[in-house]
Amino acid sequence: MRPQSLAVIGLGAIGGSVAWQARIAGVASVVGYAKDPADGFQALQAGALHNLAEHPARAVRDADLVVLATPPQATMELLETLGPALRPDALITDVASIKGPIVARAAVAGLGRRFAGSHPFVGTHLGGWAGARPDRFQGAVVYVSSTGAAGDVAAREIMDCWRSVFGAQPVLIDAAAHDAQLAWTSHLPQVVATALARAVLETPDRRGASLGTGFRDTTRLAASPAEMWVEILILNAGPVREALARQQGELAELGQLLARGDAAALRRWLQHGAELRRGLDDPGATSG
Amino acid sequence: MRPQSLAVIGLGAIGGSVAWQARIAGVASVVGYAKDPADGFQALQAGALHNLAEHPARAVRDADLVVLATPPQATMELLETLGPALRPDALITDVASIKGPIVARAAVAGLGRRFAGSHPFVGTHLGGWAGARPDRFQGAVVYVSSTGAAGDVAAREIMDCWRSVFGAQPVLIDAAAHDAQLAWTSHLPQVVATALARAVLETPDRRGASLGTGFRDTTRLAASPAEMWVEILILNAGPVREALARQQGELAELGQLLARGDAAALRRWLQHGAELRRGLDDPGATSG
Numbered sequence: 019m020r021p022q023s024l025a026v027i028g029l030g031a032i033g034g035s036v037a038w039q040a041r042i043a044g045v046a047s048v049v050g051y052a053k054d055p056a057d058g059f060q061a062l063q064a065g066a067l068h069n070l071a072e073h074p075a076r077a078v079r080d081a082d083l084v085v086l087a088t089p090p091q092a093t094m095e096l097l098e099t100l101g102p103a104l105r106p107d108a109l110i111t112d113v114a115s116i117k118g119p120i121v122a123r124a125a126v127a128g129l130g131r132r133f134a135g136s137h138p139f140v141g142t143h144l145g146g147w148a149g150a151r152p153d154r155f156q157g158a159v160v161y162v163s164s165t166g167a168a169g170d171v172a173a174r175e176i177m178d179c180w181r182s183v184f185g186a187q188p189v190l191i192d193a194a195a196h197d198a199q200l201a202w203t204s205h206l207p208q209v210v211a212t213a214l215a216r217a218v219l220e221t222p223d224r225r226g227a228s229l230g231t232g233f234r235d236t237t238r239l240a241a242s243p244a245e246m247w248v249e250i251l252i253l254n255a256g257p258v259r260e261a262l263a264r265q266q267g268e269l270a271e272l273g274q275l276l277a278r279g280d281a282a283a284l285r286r287w288l289q290h291g292a293e294l295r296r297g298l299d300d301p302g303a304t305s306g
Numbered sequence: 307m308r309p310q311s312l313a314v315i316g317l318g319a320i321g322g323s324v325a326w327q328a329r330i331a332g333v334a335s336v337v338g339y340a341k342d343p344a345d346g347f348q349a350l351q352a353g354a355l356h357n358l359a360e361h362p363a364r365a366v367r368d369a370d371l372v373v374l375a376t377p378p379q380a381t382m383e384l385l386e387t388l389g390p391a392l393r394p395d396a397l398i399t400d401v402a403s404i405k406g407p408i409v410a411r412a413a414v415a416g417l418g419r420r421f422a423g424s425h426p427f428v429g430t431h432l433g434g435w436a437g438a439r440p441d442r443f444q445g446a447v448v449y450v451s452s453t454g455a456a457g458d459v460a461a462r463e464i465m466d467c468w469r470s471v472f473g474a475q476p477v478l479i480d481a482a483a484h485d486a487q488l489a490w491t492s493h494l495p496q497v498v499a500t501a502l503a504r505a506v507l508e509t510p511d512r513r514g515a516s517l518g519t520g521f522r523d524t525t526r527l528a529a530s531p532a533e534m535w536v537e538i539l540i541l542n543a544g545p546v547r548e549a550l551a552r553q554q555g556e557l558a559e560l561g562q563l564l565a566r567g568d569a570a571a572l573r574r575w576l577q578h579g580a581e582l583r584r585g586l587d588d589p590g591a592t593s594g
Contacts, residue, residue, distance in 0.1 A: 139518050159515040202506045203516040207524040210502050212579035213556035218490045219582035227447040228491040230427050235523045236495040240583035244576035255564045266557050268501035276543045288532035291500035294507035295528035
């Protein structure tokens, strides 16, 4: 589908970019709503919106496509409450980093045939309208999860929209598989970075000249907004705990190698990690 | 001091840069030795050296300053064996990422008055001559550790050399304090990145489109050369195990918060990490 009338709820880095890029792509009506008035005013001034609405229900009433670009809990609440305000033929999607609980809530709210969840991979650490870009989704992978068999048509329409309006690369994925994968690829790195920042920076002596680019890169994710991550981690606690246990196991193994002074085993432990990581940059070289 | 005749043993990213930058700075004789002939030939071809020596003892015999740019174990062996080949007035330094064991070995080898250890902060993940740069040390912090009271004059001379020849910013630090600090700021991030790469990438399913810049940044250090890190971690095992235990404690605390579903405590855990990390980029904002 190509929407004629798009509503975007939430005008931060992701929602603001959705509105802006859709407007540039020629969508005839782009209406936005932001809880933070500053985000809304800036989006309007930048030309990302035709109209800034005073309330989500007002924003969505003429829309044939609604994008919920709010944190996960707010997204689930909007799925419960927005129903009566929507056009009967409107399609709805979201952009949150977890999909299982959101897709389930859409089905419970009676939106199973009209909703599919989306997760664009454009970085979750960008906060507010200041992070919006008019070409944010060009070439980006967007995972799309349907509500089940009943939602397959909606999922196809929404994938088509990501492709045709935003130039993105939509990939259909089961919501539970998405959340299990993200626990490893996104949620575990997030908490590992936070744990490392806490472990090292708590003590002022350790903030010396030796905190170089290596430490900064390894802990960069720790600066992400805590509020959003609380929701993601609580909603995906099961898979995250499983991934966390594996990380703890790796560190425990390392501790034993160091305690024994086992250089040969330590070399294998480091070498295998190096090969796996280098394989990411050069997939042909992956040995694991 | 400004050396008239510099010998550099090891022509990888660090040693190669030492030779190259010294040559450009006008040091009258720059002689190098590399265990890997390819590094040596490339350094010679690039104009980083006046002479490439066939053996370390040959490289150092006319030098008034010797820089050992080899892995820690090789550096300690050279301190033992090079003595007879050195000019009696030659000063010696190294560039390894640990300082305690190396400074101790220099004293044992009878070089206590002529040696001070150096650790330039220019990244330890760069391998081979290909990583050499003719301005690598310009503006870089270089930690310098003396062998004790007897070595203070040598340490001052070597600091002066880093400043005057290389444009670096030398900082005097006790060798044990250096190693304790680096366990937190460098060695812990290294093993955390390796553990994360191992935990996530071992299973091919997890290498999906969702492996984005966040994961790549957090695990970048894992690609570092295993051989060098085995030596560093074994030589600094005590402080590294202490730092590792703290990281494990953070992850265990997180696991408990997730098991309890304690959103308020999880928010505090994440928020404090975010504030500490943001304080690195904006020191005025540090609250911890």
